Amino acid sequence: MAIKKQPxxxxxxVTVSLEPENQETPVHFVEDWITPEEFFYKRNHFPYPPxxxxxxxxxxxxxxxxxxxxxxxxxxxxxxxxxxxTLECAGNKRILFHPxxxxxxxxxxAISQGIWGGVPLYTLLRMAGIKRSARDIVFTGADRxxxxxxxxxxxxxxxxxxxxxxxxxxxxxxxIPHAHGFPFxxxxxxxxxxxSVKWLCKITAIDSAFEGSFQTTDYMYYPHADTDDGKKxxxxxxVNSFIQQPQDYDTLKKGLNLIKGFAWxxxxxxxxxxxxxxxxxxxxxxxxxxxxxxxxxxxxKYEWQAEQKGExxxxxxxxxxxxxxxxxxxxxxxxxxxxxAITSIRVQVK
Amino acid sequence: MAIKKQPxxxxxxVTVSLEPENQETPVHFVEDWITPEEFFYKRNHFPYPPxxxxxxxxxxxxxxxxxxxxxxxxxxxxxxxxxxxTLECAGNKRILFHPxxxxxxxxxxAISQGIWGGVPLYTLLRMAGIKRSARDIVFTGADRxxxxxxxxxxxxxxxxxxxxxxxxxxxxxxxIPHAHGFPFxxxxxxxxxxxSVKWLCKITAIDSAFEGSFQTTDYMYYPHADTDDGKKxxxxxxVNSFIQQPQDYDTLKKGLNLIKGFAWxxxxxxxxxxxxxxxxxxxxxxxxxxxxxxxxxxxxKYEWQAEQKGExxxxxxxxxxxxxxxxxxxxxxxxxxxxxAITSIRVQVK
Numbered sequence: 001m002a003i004k005k006q007p008x009x010x011x012x013x014v015t016v017s018l019e020p021e022n023q024e025t026p027v028h029f030v031e032d033w034i035t036p037e038e039f040f041y042k043r044n045h046f047p048y049p050p051x052x053x054x055x056x057x058x059x060x061x062x063x064x065x066x067x068x069x070x071x072x073x074x075x076x077x078x079x080x081x082x083x084x085x086t087l088e089c090a091g092n093k094r095i096l097f098h099p100x101x102x103x104x105x106x107x108x109x110a111i112s113q114g115i116w117g118g119v120p121l122y123t124l125l126r127m128a129g130i131k132r133s134a135r136d137i138v139f140t141g142a143d144r145x146x147x148x149x150x151x152x153x154x155x156x157x158x159x160x161x162x163x164x165x166x167x168x169x170x171x172x173x174x175x176i177p178h179a180h181g182f183p184f185x186x187x188x189x190x191x192x193x194x195x196s197v198k199w200l201c202k203i204t205a206i207d208s209a210f211e212g213s214f215q216t217t218d219y220m221y222y223p224h225a226d227t228d229d230g231k232k233x234x235x236x237x238x239v240n241s242f243i244q245q246p247q248d249y250d251t252l253k254k255g256l257n258l259i260k261g262f263a264w265x266x267x268x269x270x271x272x273x274x275x276x277x278x279x280x281x282x283x284x285x286x287x288x289x290x291x292x293x294x295x296x297x298x299x300x301k302y303e304w305q306a307e308q309k310g311e312x313x314x315x316x317x318x319x320x321x322x323x324x325x326x327x328x329x330x331x332x333x334x335x336x337x338x339x340x341a342i343t344s345i346r347v348q349v350k
Numbered sequence: 351m352a353i354k355k356q357p358x359x360x361x362x363x364v365t366v367s368l369e370p371e372n373q374e375t376p377v378h379f380v381e382d383w384i385t386p387e388e389f390f391y392k393r394n395h396f397p398y399p400p401x402x403x404x405x406x407x408x409x410x411x412x413x414x415x416x417x418x419x420x421x422x423x424x425x426x427x428x429x430x431x432x433x434x435x436t437l438e439c440a441g442n443k444r445i446l447f448h449p450x451x452x453x454x455x456x457x458x459x460a461i462s463q464g465i466w467g468g469v470p471l472y473t474l475l476r477m478a479g480i481k482r483s484a485r486d487i488v489f490t491g492a493d494r495x496x497x498x499x500x501x502x503x504x505x506x507x508x509x510x511x512x513x514x515x516x517x518x519x520x521x522x523x524x525x526i527p528h529a530h531g532f533p534f535x536x537x538x539x540x541x542x543x544x545x546s547v548k549w550l551c552k553i554t555a556i557d558s559a560f561e562g563s564f565q566t567t568d569y570m571y572y573p574h575a576d577t578d579d580g581k582k583x584x585x586x587x588x589v590n591s592f593i594q595q596p597q598d599y600d601t602l603k604k605g606l607n608l609i610k611g612f613a614w615x616x617x618x619x620x621x622x623x624x625x626x627x628x629x630x631x632x633x634x635x636x637x638x639x640x641x642x643x644x645x646x647x648x649x650x651k652y653e654w655q656a657e658q659k660g661e662x663x664x665x666x667x668x669x670x671x672x673x674x675x676x677x678x679x680x681x682x683x684x685x686x687x688x689x690x691a692i693t694s695i696r697v698q699v700k
Contacts, residue, residue, distance in 0.1 A: 009371045009398075012362035017597075018379055021359045029368055048359075102698055105599050247367075249455050348452055 013039055014109055020044035021179070024109030028244050033084065033291060035112035037177055043089045043110060043193070045214075046145040051178055054142040055201040058124075058167065058184050062138070062204035065129030072169065072183055075119055081166055082117040083189060084293035086264045090192035090219055090234045093339035099225075101336035108242055111264075113297060114180075116187045117170030122161045124203070130157075134205035138212070139186050142199035153197055153219075154210035155188065164189050164295070167200065189295035190266035192234055192338070194219045222334035237266025238340040239326055241273060241300070241318035248345040252306060259286075260301035261316060261343070268321030270298040277304055279313035280328075280342075286316070306349045316343045363389055364459055370394035371529070374459030378594050383434065383641060385462035387527055393439045393460060393543070395564075396495040401528055404492040405551040408474075408517065408534050412488070412554035415479030422519065422533055425469055431516055432467040433539060434643035436614045440542035440569055440584045443689035449575075451686035458592055461614070463647060466537045467520030472511045474553070480507075484555035488562070489536050492549035503547055503569075504560035505538065514539050514645070517550060539645035540616035542584055542688070544569045572684035587616025588690040589676055591623060591650075591668040598695040602656060609636075610651040611666060611693070618671030620648040627654055629663035630678075630692075636666070656699045666693045 011026035025041045035041075058075065060068040089110035091103055125137070137160040141151040159165060168187045169176060176182045181198030188195040194214065210216075219234040241263035246252060259277075263270045269290070274283040289299040298318075306312070319325045330341035361376035375391040385391075408425065410418040439460035441453055475487070487510040491501040509515060518537045519526060526532045531548030538545040544564065560566075569584040591613035596602060609627075613620045619640070624633040639649040648668075656662070669675045680691035 009368050011365040011368060012373065014364060015361040015376050015379060018359050018361060023362065026365050029365060100599060100696075102599050102601050105597070247455070249450060249452050251452050346450075 011039070013041070014107065016104055016106065020047050022104050024107060025112045027109040027111065027242060028247060033113060033296060034115055034172055037172060037180070040112045040114065040180065041087075041089065041110050042179055043104070044143070045151055046143040046149075048179065049143045049199055051182075054182065054199050056183055058200060059202045060124055060128040061202070062206055063131040063134040064125070064205055065131065066127070068124070068128045070124070075167065075169055075184070078119045078123055080117055081120055081164075082115060082170075083164060083166070083187075083295060084113060084115050084291060085187060085189040085295040086111060086113045086237070086297050087193040087196060088237055088240075088264070090194055090337040094336035096339050096341070097330060097332055097336050099332070101334060103336050111242075114171050115173060116166060116168040116185075117173075118166040118168035118184075118187065120163050121165045121167055121186070121203075122163065124167060125160065125205070130205055133207045135208060136206050136210040138204040138206055138210050139197040139200055140202040140204070141181075141197045142201045149213075151197065151214060152210075152212040153195055153214055154206075154212070155195065159188065159191075190236055192219075192237055192266070194234065218335065219337065220335070221331070221337055223331070225334055234337045237264065238338050239263075239265040239267075239270070239318050239320045239324040240340040241316045241326060241343050243314065243316050243343050243345050246314070246345065246347050250345075250347050252347050252349045254306055254309065254349055257304045257306050258301060259304050259314060259316075260299070262297040262299045263316075263318035264297040265318070265320035265324065267324065269294055270318055271321045272319040273298070273300040274317045274319075275302040275304075276315040276317075277306075277312050280315055283317070309349050311346060311348050314345050314347060361389070363391070364457065366454055366456065370397050372454050374457060375462045377459040377461065377592060378597060383463060383646060384465055384522055387522060387530070390462045390464065390530065391437075391439070391460050392529055393454070394493070395501055396493040396499075398529065399493045399549055401532075404532070404549050406533055408550060409552045410474055410478040411552065412556055413481040413484040414475070414555055415481065416477070418474070418478045420474070425517065425519055425534070428469045428473055430467055431470055431514075432465060432520075433514060433516070433537075433645060434463060434465050434641060435537060435539040435645040436461060436463045436587070436647050437543040437546060438587055438590075438614070440544055440687040441685075444686035446689055446691070447680060447682055447686050449682075451684060453686050461592075464521050465523060466516060466518040466535075467523075468516040468518035468534075468537065470513050471515045471517055471536070471553075472513065474517060475510065475555070480555055483557045485558060486556050486560040488554040488556055488560050489547040489550055490552040490554070491531075491547045492551045499563075501547065501564060502560070502562040503545055503564055504556075504562070505545065509538065509541075540586055542569075542587055542616075544584065568685065569687065570685070571681070571687055573681070575684055584687045587614065588688050589613070589615040589617075589620070589668050589670045589674040590690040591666045591676060591693050593664065593666050593693050593695055596664070596695065596697050600695075600697050602697050602699050604656055604659060604699055607654045607656050608651060609654050609664060609666075610649070612647040612649045613666075613668035614647040615668070615670035615674065617674065619644055620668055621671045622669040623648070623650040624667045624669075625652040625654075626665040626667075627656075627662055630665055633667070659699050661696060661698050664695050664697060
């Protein structure tokens, strides 16, 4: 009998739920700028739509002069744009809030980064002749929940017309996989990924603020546990970072230890990442590895000379070019969105 | 272009580390008595041994009258035994200890269950003519760590001679996969799995207590943070349970909700699982689904009629036929072994 081949050691996505499928990227272990499909996080509100139920055409209607129905070929024939963008679920790191909150219990991996190719949305809205009275643009996905409920989100016209808001038909160089929205997915760089509607089948211009439940009930920051006072919509990705190595409660050796991770923001670009190995008493700048792509995350590393044995709290704090900095204390909110407090781990040096 | 096929939704193992590979079983989602290889947890102290470095023969030596070297075919020709046994890492649930401890940060999935086929160890020890002076039997694996350190563990002669302690050459009906110990793995039902040595290549009878580091430094309960007072070896699996469904911080609907999981013990069999939906004020018996195999875990379920909205702490508590019950407070120990406190989750009913 032949001895079996040495198995290839690979990380696995982190399964959060199967019905619907919610899986995290194994973020400690993924080192590429581009998250391959097998590790790309999956966040679904509903079961996957049967492929045959997903229209292969995209409708553009509502407050437009020339309602359109475009098929795959027609979209591919239009001037295209490719961008690398971080997609982050608004609930990423939700499990870290204290007091804890309900909702999908995301750890730190509801974030991935893809290359998205498609047509700028403004091209389509201009083709359709968007009217001046349009205020919100509503995006409808083909997935369906209980009672035929629909996943619909809107953007204000200004964001919809931003040249980097695209209707993507490619992910990582190929057609978008079904699980990620084939044939069309809206990509809204810089916004939390609830805006990047999968299985996009209809775009509707309306003259009022869209009031669908995923726009006005979910994906709202509710600062208070018991009232809705002060609620505001979840939009731009907050400045944030993640320590990939070492991991929490790792044991290190005295001497040189690499501390590394990545940082990201939805506004401007990452301008600085600082690391503290003494629980915030002092901070040292980390080296940054920036992408040329403005919406891509920034890798960082810091070489720590650990001279003493003992326990250490290591912190990482990112700052963006608009001056936003990760806060020490997260902004708690009832539905657990936008956690971006300073990242901390504990290690021992032996 | 053809629409891509509906992806199959599968849970994934939970990657804890890659060097060496440590991965958990996705225990919330695995419903079989037998954990398939793709989901079977992996716990390694060292890198995988290159397959060519793993001997295809098994040596039996030390205090024996007739030292033996047996090859695969010879082992297969001996009277065989098949058993289903839970393998649980002694560090399973380590992450739940307060204060937290160092070591691989296992959540709840360092446990799996296989069908193991092989030869009772006593058959081999008798063939070799074990001497009366033998006290411990030492088992050597073929994996190697830094400085060529070796994974070696011992059993007292009585446990080694137990008819269900086997040298396995089959897992789940086929040859043992390389990652799980091909060609031979010791299986010690009822003991934490540090005893079930993979890539078993040598068995040595000695006349004293074995003092290898995995026997006397690791896999010891140290009750105190700062002294080694009261240390004792990790042996038998404690009575324990796990709630598969609902998950922590799930949102349930009013009405009937299924609470389910499994329970296991290394001594006797599971005799009772009780569930509390009011944080321990009252307890109801769960229905048990026992295997005919004494070393297999026991599935349990409880149908909860949730009549009130609100937040609930759900507890599960297993008892075994020797009278052992899961404690409310875990026995904290410095290296974080044997966590078996009552299982608890929090849910909301809406």
